[in-house]
Amino acid sequence: MSRDISPDVKAIRLFLTEPHACSYLQNQQATTAFVDPGLRVDKNLYSYLSGMGFRRSGRYIYAPRCKHCNACIPARIPVAQFKPNRQQRRCRKQNGDLSIWLTRMVNESEHYPLYRQYLDSRHADGDMYPPTVGQYRDFISNIHDYSAMMEIRLKGELVAAGLVDILNDGLSAIYTYYSSGLSKRSLGTFSILAELMLARELGLPYLYLGYWIKDSPKMAYKDRYQPLELLRDGEWAPMN
Structure with missing residues:
Protein backbone atom coordinates (compact mmCIF):
# COMPACT_ATOMS: atom_id res chain seq x y z
CA MET A 1 0.00 0.00 0.00
CA SER A 2 1.31 3.45 -0.89
CA ARG A 3 2.66 5.28 2.17
CA ASP A 4 1.91 8.70 0.71
CA ILE A 5 -1.81 8.39 1.52
CA SER A 6 -1.27 8.18 5.28
CA PRO A 7 -1.42 11.96 5.86
CA ASP A 8 -4.76 12.05 4.02
CA VAL A 9 -6.11 9.31 6.29
CA LYS A 10 -5.18 11.29 9.39
CA ALA A 11 -7.00 14.32 8.04
CA ILE A 12 -10.27 12.56 7.20
CA ARG A 13 -13.32 13.84 9.02
CA LEU A 14 -15.92 11.28 10.08
CA PHE A 15 -19.58 12.09 10.71
CA LEU A 16 -21.55 9.94 13.15
CA THR A 17 -25.25 9.21 12.75
CA GLU A 18 -27.63 9.29 15.66
CA PRO A 19 -28.33 5.82 17.11
CA HIS A 20 -30.93 4.02 15.02
CA ALA A 21 -32.47 0.55 14.82
CA CYS A 22 -29.96 -2.02 13.66
CA SER A 23 -30.75 -3.64 10.30
CA TYR A 24 -29.24 -6.98 11.31
CA LEU A 25 -29.74 -7.62 15.03
CA GLN A 26 -33.04 -7.25 16.81
CA ASN A 27 -33.31 -4.91 19.77
CA GLN A 28 -29.94 -3.32 18.97
CA GLN A 29 -29.12 0.30 18.26
CA ALA A 30 -26.56 1.10 15.57
CA THR A 31 -24.33 4.11 14.97
CA THR A 32 -22.55 4.58 11.64
CA ALA A 33 -19.46 6.65 10.84
CA PHE A 34 -19.41 8.21 7.36
CA VAL A 35 -16.35 9.62 5.64
CA ASP A 36 -16.83 13.31 4.86
CA PRO A 37 -18.93 13.24 1.64
CA GLY A 38 -17.10 16.35 0.44
CA LEU A 39 -13.75 14.57 0.44
CA ARG A 40 -12.49 13.21 -2.85
CA VAL A 41 -11.68 9.56 -2.17
CA ASP A 42 -9.52 8.14 -4.94
CA LYS A 43 -8.76 4.48 -5.50
CA ASN A 44 -5.63 4.47 -3.31
CA LEU A 45 -7.36 6.05 -0.34
CA TYR A 46 -10.45 3.91 -0.80
CA SER A 47 -8.27 0.77 -0.89
CA TYR A 48 -6.60 1.86 2.33
CA LEU A 49 -9.93 2.52 4.02
CA SER A 50 -11.26 -0.89 2.90
CA GLY A 51 -8.25 -2.50 4.55
CA MET A 52 -9.30 -0.68 7.73
CA GLY A 53 -12.81 -2.12 7.55
CA PHE A 54 -14.74 0.63 5.73
CA ARG A 55 -17.36 -0.14 3.09
CA ARG A 56 -19.07 1.76 0.29
CA SER A 57 -22.82 2.20 -0.19
CA GLY A 58 -23.74 4.44 -3.11
CA ARG A 59 -21.84 7.70 -2.67
CA TYR A 60 -20.98 7.03 0.99
CA ILE A 61 -18.04 5.25 2.58
CA TYR A 62 -18.85 4.09 6.08
CA ALA A 63 -18.05 1.82 9.01
CA PRO A 64 -20.06 0.81 12.09
CA ARG A 65 -19.22 2.68 15.27
CA CYS A 66 -21.73 1.24 17.71
CA LYS A 67 -21.16 2.15 21.34
CA HIS A 68 -22.20 -1.14 22.93
CA CYS A 69 -21.74 -3.67 20.11
CA ASN A 70 -18.91 -4.90 17.90
CA ALA A 71 -20.75 -7.70 16.10
CA CYS A 72 -20.02 -6.33 12.59
CA ILE A 73 -16.63 -7.75 11.68
CA PRO A 74 -15.03 -6.97 8.27
CA ALA A 75 -14.45 -10.15 6.27
CA ARG A 76 -12.45 -11.07 3.18
CA ILE A 77 -11.47 -14.24 1.32
CA PRO A 78 -7.82 -14.80 0.33
CA VAL A 79 -8.43 -15.76 -3.28
CA ALA A 80 -5.49 -18.09 -3.83
CA GLN A 81 -6.25 -20.08 -0.67
CA PHE A 82 -10.00 -20.46 -1.17
CA LYS A 83 -11.17 -24.07 -1.05
CA PRO A 84 -14.76 -24.64 -2.22
CA ASN A 85 -16.78 -27.08 -0.15
CA ARG A 86 -18.93 -29.81 -1.67
CA GLN A 87 -22.01 -27.63 -2.06
CA GLN A 88 -19.99 -24.86 -3.71
CA ARG A 89 -18.35 -27.29 -6.11
CA ARG A 90 -21.78 -28.64 -7.03
CA CYS A 91 -23.09 -25.09 -7.52
CA ARG A 92 -20.21 -24.23 -9.80
CA LYS A 93 -20.72 -27.37 -11.85
CA GLN A 94 -24.48 -26.97 -12.31
CA ASN A 95 -24.01 -23.38 -13.46
CA GLY A 96 -21.38 -24.19 -16.05
CA ASP A 97 -23.72 -22.97 -18.77
CA LEU A 98 -23.76 -19.40 -17.44
CA SER A 99 -21.57 -16.66 -18.90
CA ILE A 100 -19.80 -14.09 -16.73
CA TRP A 101 -18.12 -10.80 -17.53
CA LEU A 102 -17.40 -7.33 -16.22
CA THR A 103 -18.81 -4.19 -17.78
CA ARG A 104 -18.99 -0.50 -16.95
CA MET A 105 -22.17 -0.03 -18.98
CA VAL A 106 -25.39 -0.70 -17.07
CA ASN A 107 -28.55 -1.10 -19.14
CA GLU A 108 -31.13 0.06 -16.58
CA SER A 109 -34.06 -1.24 -18.64
CA GLY A 126 -35.35 -4.20 4.38
CA ASP A 127 -34.21 -0.58 4.48
CA MET A 128 -34.17 -0.28 0.68
CA TYR A 129 -37.78 -1.36 0.17
CA PRO A 130 -39.74 -0.34 -1.82
CA PRO A 131 -37.26 0.08 -4.68
CA THR A 132 -37.35 3.02 -7.07
CA VAL A 133 -35.42 3.85 -10.22
CA GLY A 134 -33.86 6.85 -8.46
CA GLN A 135 -32.70 4.69 -5.57
CA TYR A 136 -31.25 2.16 -8.01
CA ARG A 137 -29.32 4.85 -9.85
CA ASP A 138 -27.93 6.32 -6.66
CA PHE A 139 -27.03 2.97 -5.12
CA ILE A 140 -26.04 0.80 -8.09
CA SER A 141 -25.84 2.27 -11.58
CA ASN A 142 -23.83 5.40 -10.75
CA ILE A 143 -20.59 3.63 -11.64
CA HIS A 144 -17.43 5.06 -10.04
CA ASP A 145 -14.01 5.16 -11.68
CA TYR A 146 -12.98 2.06 -9.73
CA SER A 147 -16.28 0.17 -10.13
CA ALA A 148 -17.67 -2.38 -12.57
CA MET A 149 -20.78 -4.49 -12.94
CA MET A 150 -20.48 -8.26 -13.03
CA GLU A 151 -23.18 -9.69 -15.27
CA ILE A 152 -24.21 -13.35 -15.23
CA ARG A 153 -26.31 -14.51 -18.18
CA LEU A 154 -28.17 -17.64 -19.22
CA LYS A 155 -28.46 -17.87 -23.00
CA GLY A 156 -28.10 -14.09 -23.18
CA GLU A 157 -30.67 -13.32 -20.47
CA LEU A 158 -29.45 -11.42 -17.42
CA VAL A 159 -30.08 -13.65 -14.37
CA ALA A 160 -27.69 -12.13 -11.81
CA ALA A 161 -25.61 -9.01 -11.39
CA GLY A 162 -23.10 -7.83 -8.85
CA LEU A 163 -21.62 -4.37 -8.38
CA VAL A 164 -17.94 -4.62 -7.47
CA ASP A 165 -15.23 -2.10 -6.68
CA ILE A 166 -11.77 -2.88 -8.00
CA LEU A 167 -9.29 -2.05 -5.23
CA ASN A 168 -5.51 -2.16 -5.19
CA ASP A 169 -5.53 -5.49 -3.38
CA GLY A 170 -8.88 -7.05 -4.22
CA LEU A 171 -12.44 -6.91 -5.38
CA SER A 172 -15.00 -5.47 -2.99
CA ALA A 173 -18.45 -7.03 -3.39
CA ILE A 174 -20.86 -4.10 -2.99
CA TYR A 175 -24.26 -5.56 -3.85
CA THR A 176 -25.62 -8.57 -5.72
CA TYR A 177 -29.11 -9.21 -7.06
CA TYR A 178 -30.42 -12.19 -8.99
CA SER A 179 -33.49 -13.93 -10.37
CA SER A 180 -35.85 -15.46 -7.83
CA GLY A 181 -37.11 -17.92 -10.43
CA LEU A 182 -33.92 -19.98 -10.55
CA SER A 183 -33.65 -21.02 -6.91
CA LYS A 184 -32.18 -24.43 -7.72
CA ARG A 185 -29.14 -22.75 -9.21
CA SER A 186 -28.17 -21.03 -5.90
CA LEU A 187 -27.26 -17.84 -7.75
CA GLY A 188 -26.23 -16.06 -4.57
CA THR A 189 -23.55 -18.68 -3.95
CA PHE A 190 -22.57 -18.74 -7.60
CA SER A 191 -22.17 -14.95 -7.67
CA ILE A 192 -19.54 -15.10 -4.93
CA LEU A 193 -17.77 -17.95 -6.74
CA ALA A 194 -17.84 -15.84 -9.91
CA GLU A 195 -16.36 -12.84 -8.06
CA LEU A 196 -13.59 -15.07 -6.74
CA MET A 197 -12.87 -16.20 -10.29
CA LEU A 198 -12.77 -12.61 -11.55
CA ALA A 199 -10.46 -11.55 -8.72
CA ARG A 200 -8.14 -14.40 -9.62
CA GLU A 201 -8.16 -13.43 -13.29
CA LEU A 202 -7.36 -9.82 -12.38
CA GLY A 203 -4.49 -10.94 -10.16
CA LEU A 204 -6.09 -9.52 -7.01
CA PRO A 205 -5.40 -11.36 -3.74
CA TYR A 206 -8.65 -10.70 -1.84
CA LEU A 207 -12.41 -10.63 -2.21
CA TYR A 208 -13.87 -8.25 0.38
CA LEU A 209 -17.34 -9.43 1.49
CA GLY A 210 -18.37 -6.66 3.86
CA TYR A 211 -19.32 -7.49 7.43
CA TRP A 212 -19.66 -10.93 8.95
CA ILE A 213 -22.20 -10.97 11.79
CA LYS A 214 -22.35 -14.26 13.65
CA ASP A 215 -25.91 -13.90 14.94
CA SER A 216 -27.43 -12.50 11.74
CA PRO A 217 -28.64 -15.07 9.17
CA LYS A 218 -28.33 -12.35 6.50
CA MET A 219 -24.61 -12.00 7.16
CA ALA A 220 -23.42 -15.19 8.86
CA TYR A 221 -23.44 -17.16 5.57
CA LYS A 222 -20.05 -15.68 4.72
CA ASP A 223 -18.26 -18.16 6.95
CA ARG A 224 -19.13 -20.86 4.42
CA TYR A 225 -16.30 -19.50 2.26
CA GLN A 226 -13.05 -20.73 3.71
CA PRO A 227 -10.50 -19.70 4.62
CA LEU A 228 -12.15 -16.47 5.72
CA GLU A 229 -10.12 -13.64 7.21
CA LEU A 230 -11.62 -11.25 9.78
CA LEU A 231 -10.41 -7.83 10.87
CA ARG A 232 -10.08 -7.71 14.65
CA ASP A 233 -8.16 -5.11 16.66
CA GLY A 234 -6.76 -3.65 13.46
CA GLU A 235 -5.30 -6.94 12.18
CA TRP A 236 -6.54 -9.34 9.50
CA ALA A 237 -6.33 -12.97 10.59
CA PRO A 238 -8.01 -16.30 9.73
CA MET A 239 -11.31 -16.72 11.55
CA ASN A 240 -10.41 -20.22 12.76
Missing part, protein backbone atom coordinates in the same frame (compact mmCIF):
# COMPACT_ATOMS: atom_id res chain seq x y z
CA GLU A 110 -32.61 -4.71 -18.14
CA HIS A 111 -31.03 -4.39 -14.71
CA TYR A 112 -33.65 -2.47 -12.77
CA PRO A 113 -36.49 -5.03 -13.23
CA LEU A 114 -34.13 -7.75 -11.93
CA TYR A 115 -33.13 -5.57 -8.97
CA ARG A 116 -36.78 -4.79 -8.20
CA GLN A 117 -37.78 -8.47 -8.42
CA TYR A 118 -34.93 -9.39 -6.10
CA LEU A 119 -35.98 -6.89 -3.43
CA ASP A 120 -39.64 -7.83 -3.79
CA SER A 121 -38.92 -11.52 -3.28
CA ARG A 122 -36.13 -11.45 -0.68
CA HIS A 123 -35.90 -8.10 1.10
CA ALA A 124 -39.37 -6.62 1.34
CA ASP A 125 -38.65 -5.97 5.03
Whole structure:
Protein backbone atom coordinates (compact mmCIF):
# COMPACT_ATOMS: atom_id res chain seq x y z
CA MET A 1 0.00 0.00 0.00
CA SER A 2 1.31 3.45 -0.89
CA ARG A 3 2.66 5.28 2.17
CA ASP A 4 1.91 8.70 0.71
CA ILE A 5 -1.81 8.39 1.52
CA SER A 6 -1.27 8.18 5.28
CA PRO A 7 -1.42 11.96 5.86
CA ASP A 8 -4.76 12.05 4.02
CA VAL A 9 -6.11 9.31 6.29
CA LYS A 10 -5.18 11.29 9.39
CA ALA A 11 -7.00 14.32 8.04
CA ILE A 12 -10.27 12.56 7.20
CA ARG A 13 -13.32 13.84 9.02
CA LEU A 14 -15.92 11.28 10.08
CA PHE A 15 -19.58 12.09 10.71
CA LEU A 16 -21.55 9.94 13.15
CA THR A 17 -25.25 9.21 12.75
CA GLU A 18 -27.63 9.29 15.66
CA PRO A 19 -28.33 5.82 17.11
CA HIS A 20 -30.93 4.02 15.02
CA ALA A 21 -32.47 0.55 14.82
CA CYS A 22 -29.96 -2.02 13.66
CA SER A 23 -30.75 -3.64 10.30
CA TYR A 24 -29.24 -6.98 11.31
CA LEU A 25 -29.74 -7.62 15.03
CA GLN A 26 -33.04 -7.25 16.81
CA ASN A 27 -33.31 -4.91 19.77
CA GLN A 28 -29.94 -3.32 18.97
CA GLN A 29 -29.12 0.30 18.26
CA ALA A 30 -26.56 1.10 15.57
CA THR A 31 -24.33 4.11 14.97
CA THR A 32 -22.55 4.58 11.64
CA ALA A 33 -19.46 6.65 10.84
CA PHE A 34 -19.41 8.21 7.36
CA VAL A 35 -16.35 9.62 5.64
CA ASP A 36 -16.83 13.31 4.86
CA PRO A 37 -18.93 13.24 1.64
CA GLY A 38 -17.10 16.35 0.44
CA LEU A 39 -13.75 14.57 0.44
CA ARG A 40 -12.49 13.21 -2.85
CA VAL A 41 -11.68 9.56 -2.17
CA ASP A 42 -9.52 8.14 -4.94
CA LYS A 43 -8.76 4.48 -5.50
CA ASN A 44 -5.63 4.47 -3.31
CA LEU A 45 -7.36 6.05 -0.34
CA TYR A 46 -10.45 3.91 -0.80
CA SER A 47 -8.27 0.77 -0.89
CA TYR A 48 -6.60 1.86 2.33
CA LEU A 49 -9.93 2.52 4.02
CA SER A 50 -11.26 -0.89 2.90
CA GLY A 51 -8.25 -2.50 4.55
CA MET A 52 -9.30 -0.68 7.73
CA GLY A 53 -12.81 -2.12 7.55
CA PHE A 54 -14.74 0.63 5.73
CA ARG A 55 -17.36 -0.14 3.09
CA ARG A 56 -19.07 1.76 0.29
CA SER A 57 -22.82 2.20 -0.19
CA GLY A 58 -23.74 4.44 -3.11
CA ARG A 59 -21.84 7.70 -2.67
CA TYR A 60 -20.98 7.03 0.99
CA ILE A 61 -18.04 5.25 2.58
CA TYR A 62 -18.85 4.09 6.08
CA ALA A 63 -18.05 1.82 9.01
CA PRO A 64 -20.06 0.81 12.09
CA ARG A 65 -19.22 2.68 15.27
CA CYS A 66 -21.73 1.24 17.71
CA LYS A 67 -21.16 2.15 21.34
CA HIS A 68 -22.20 -1.14 22.93
CA CYS A 69 -21.74 -3.67 20.11
CA ASN A 70 -18.91 -4.90 17.90
CA ALA A 71 -20.75 -7.70 16.10
CA CYS A 72 -20.02 -6.33 12.59
CA ILE A 73 -16.63 -7.75 11.68
CA PRO A 74 -15.03 -6.97 8.27
CA ALA A 75 -14.45 -10.15 6.27
CA ARG A 76 -12.45 -11.07 3.18
CA ILE A 77 -11.47 -14.24 1.32
CA PRO A 78 -7.82 -14.80 0.33
CA VAL A 79 -8.43 -15.76 -3.28
CA ALA A 80 -5.49 -18.09 -3.83
CA GLN A 81 -6.25 -20.08 -0.67
CA PHE A 82 -10.00 -20.46 -1.17
CA LYS A 83 -11.17 -24.07 -1.05
CA PRO A 84 -14.76 -24.64 -2.22
CA ASN A 85 -16.78 -27.08 -0.15
CA ARG A 86 -18.93 -29.81 -1.67
CA GLN A 87 -22.01 -27.63 -2.06
CA GLN A 88 -19.99 -24.86 -3.71
CA ARG A 89 -18.35 -27.29 -6.11
CA ARG A 90 -21.78 -28.64 -7.03
CA CYS A 91 -23.09 -25.09 -7.52
CA ARG A 92 -20.21 -24.23 -9.80
CA LYS A 93 -20.72 -27.37 -11.85
CA GLN A 94 -24.48 -26.97 -12.31
CA ASN A 95 -24.01 -23.38 -13.46
CA GLY A 96 -21.38 -24.19 -16.05
CA ASP A 97 -23.72 -22.97 -18.77
CA LEU A 98 -23.76 -19.40 -17.44
CA SER A 99 -21.57 -16.66 -18.90
CA ILE A 100 -19.80 -14.09 -16.73
CA TRP A 101 -18.12 -10.80 -17.53
CA LEU A 102 -17.40 -7.33 -16.22
CA THR A 103 -18.81 -4.19 -17.78
CA ARG A 104 -18.99 -0.50 -16.95
CA MET A 105 -22.17 -0.03 -18.98
CA VAL A 106 -25.39 -0.70 -17.07
CA ASN A 107 -28.55 -1.10 -19.14
CA GLU A 108 -31.13 0.06 -16.58
CA SER A 109 -34.06 -1.24 -18.64
CA GLU A 110 -32.61 -4.71 -18.14
CA HIS A 111 -31.03 -4.39 -14.71
CA TYR A 112 -33.65 -2.47 -12.77
CA PRO A 113 -36.49 -5.03 -13.23
CA LEU A 114 -34.13 -7.75 -11.93
CA TYR A 115 -33.13 -5.57 -8.97
CA ARG A 116 -36.78 -4.79 -8.20
CA GLN A 117 -37.78 -8.47 -8.42
CA TYR A 118 -34.93 -9.39 -6.10
CA LEU A 119 -35.98 -6.89 -3.43
CA ASP A 120 -39.64 -7.83 -3.79
CA SER A 121 -38.92 -11.52 -3.28
CA ARG A 122 -36.13 -11.45 -0.68
CA HIS A 123 -35.90 -8.10 1.10
CA ALA A 124 -39.37 -6.62 1.34
CA ASP A 125 -38.65 -5.97 5.03
CA GLY A 126 -35.35 -4.20 4.38
CA ASP A 127 -34.21 -0.58 4.48
CA MET A 128 -34.17 -0.28 0.68
CA TYR A 129 -37.78 -1.36 0.17
CA PRO A 130 -39.74 -0.34 -1.82
CA PRO A 131 -37.26 0.08 -4.68
CA THR A 132 -37.35 3.02 -7.07
CA VAL A 133 -35.42 3.85 -10.22
CA GLY A 134 -33.86 6.85 -8.46
CA GLN A 135 -32.70 4.69 -5.57
CA TYR A 136 -31.25 2.16 -8.01
CA ARG A 137 -29.32 4.85 -9.85
CA ASP A 138 -27.93 6.32 -6.66
CA PHE A 139 -27.03 2.97 -5.12
CA ILE A 140 -26.04 0.80 -8.09
CA SER A 141 -25.84 2.27 -11.58
CA ASN A 142 -23.83 5.40 -10.75
CA ILE A 143 -20.59 3.63 -11.64
CA HIS A 144 -17.43 5.06 -10.04
CA ASP A 145 -14.01 5.16 -11.68
CA TYR A 146 -12.98 2.06 -9.73
CA SER A 147 -16.28 0.17 -10.13
CA ALA A 148 -17.67 -2.38 -12.57
CA MET A 149 -20.78 -4.49 -12.94
CA MET A 150 -20.48 -8.26 -13.03
CA GLU A 151 -23.18 -9.69 -15.27
CA ILE A 152 -24.21 -13.35 -15.23
CA ARG A 153 -26.31 -14.51 -18.18
CA LEU A 154 -28.17 -17.64 -19.22
CA LYS A 155 -28.46 -17.87 -23.00
CA GLY A 156 -28.10 -14.09 -23.18
CA GLU A 157 -30.67 -13.32 -20.47
CA LEU A 158 -29.45 -11.42 -17.42
CA VAL A 159 -30.08 -13.65 -14.37
CA ALA A 160 -27.69 -12.13 -11.81
CA ALA A 161 -25.61 -9.01 -11.39
CA GLY A 162 -23.10 -7.83 -8.85
CA LEU A 163 -21.62 -4.37 -8.38
CA VAL A 164 -17.94 -4.62 -7.47
CA ASP A 165 -15.23 -2.10 -6.68
CA ILE A 166 -11.77 -2.88 -8.00
CA LEU A 167 -9.29 -2.05 -5.23
CA ASN A 168 -5.51 -2.16 -5.19
CA ASP A 169 -5.53 -5.49 -3.38
CA GLY A 170 -8.88 -7.05 -4.22
CA LEU A 171 -12.44 -6.91 -5.38
CA SER A 172 -15.00 -5.47 -2.99
CA ALA A 173 -18.45 -7.03 -3.39
CA ILE A 174 -20.86 -4.10 -2.99
CA TYR A 175 -24.26 -5.56 -3.85
CA THR A 176 -25.62 -8.57 -5.72
CA TYR A 177 -29.11 -9.21 -7.06
CA TYR A 178 -30.42 -12.19 -8.99
CA SER A 179 -33.49 -13.93 -10.37
CA SER A 180 -35.85 -15.46 -7.83
CA GLY A 181 -37.11 -17.92 -10.43
CA LEU A 182 -33.92 -19.98 -10.55
CA SER A 183 -33.65 -21.02 -6.91
CA LYS A 184 -32.18 -24.43 -7.72
CA ARG A 185 -29.14 -22.75 -9.21
CA SER A 186 -28.17 -21.03 -5.90
CA LEU A 187 -27.26 -17.84 -7.75
CA GLY A 188 -26.23 -16.06 -4.57
CA THR A 189 -23.55 -18.68 -3.95
CA PHE A 190 -22.57 -18.74 -7.60
CA SER A 191 -22.17 -14.95 -7.67
CA ILE A 192 -19.54 -15.10 -4.93
CA LEU A 193 -17.77 -17.95 -6.74
CA ALA A 194 -17.84 -15.84 -9.91
CA GLU A 195 -16.36 -12.84 -8.06
CA LEU A 196 -13.59 -15.07 -6.74
CA MET A 197 -12.87 -16.20 -10.29
CA LEU A 198 -12.77 -12.61 -11.55
CA ALA A 199 -10.46 -11.55 -8.72
CA ARG A 200 -8.14 -14.40 -9.62
CA GLU A 201 -8.16 -13.43 -13.29
CA LEU A 202 -7.36 -9.82 -12.38
CA GLY A 203 -4.49 -10.94 -10.16
CA LEU A 204 -6.09 -9.52 -7.01
CA PRO A 205 -5.40 -11.36 -3.74
CA TYR A 206 -8.65 -10.70 -1.84
CA LEU A 207 -12.41 -10.63 -2.21
CA TYR A 208 -13.87 -8.25 0.38
CA LEU A 209 -17.34 -9.43 1.49
CA GLY A 210 -18.37 -6.66 3.86
CA TYR A 211 -19.32 -7.49 7.43
CA TRP A 212 -19.66 -10.93 8.95
CA ILE A 213 -22.20 -10.97 11.79
CA LYS A 214 -22.35 -14.26 13.65
CA ASP A 215 -25.91 -13.90 14.94
CA SER A 216 -27.43 -12.50 11.74
CA PRO A 217 -28.64 -15.07 9.17
CA LYS A 218 -28.33 -12.35 6.50
CA MET A 219 -24.61 -12.00 7.16
CA ALA A 220 -23.42 -15.19 8.86
CA TYR A 221 -23.44 -17.16 5.57
CA LYS A 222 -20.05 -15.68 4.72
CA ASP A 223 -18.26 -18.16 6.95
CA ARG A 224 -19.13 -20.86 4.42
CA TYR A 225 -16.30 -19.50 2.26
CA GLN A 226 -13.05 -20.73 3.71
CA PRO A 227 -10.50 -19.70 4.62
CA LEU A 228 -12.15 -16.47 5.72
CA GLU A 229 -10.12 -13.64 7.21
CA LEU A 230 -11.62 -11.25 9.78
CA LEU A 231 -10.41 -7.83 10.87
CA ARG A 232 -10.08 -7.71 14.65
CA ASP A 233 -8.16 -5.11 16.66
CA GLY A 234 -6.76 -3.65 13.46
CA GLU A 235 -5.30 -6.94 12.18
CA TRP A 236 -6.54 -9.34 9.50
CA ALA A 237 -6.33 -12.97 10.59
CA PRO A 238 -8.01 -16.30 9.73
CA MET A 239 -11.31 -16.72 11.55
CA ASN A 240 -10.41 -20.22 12.76
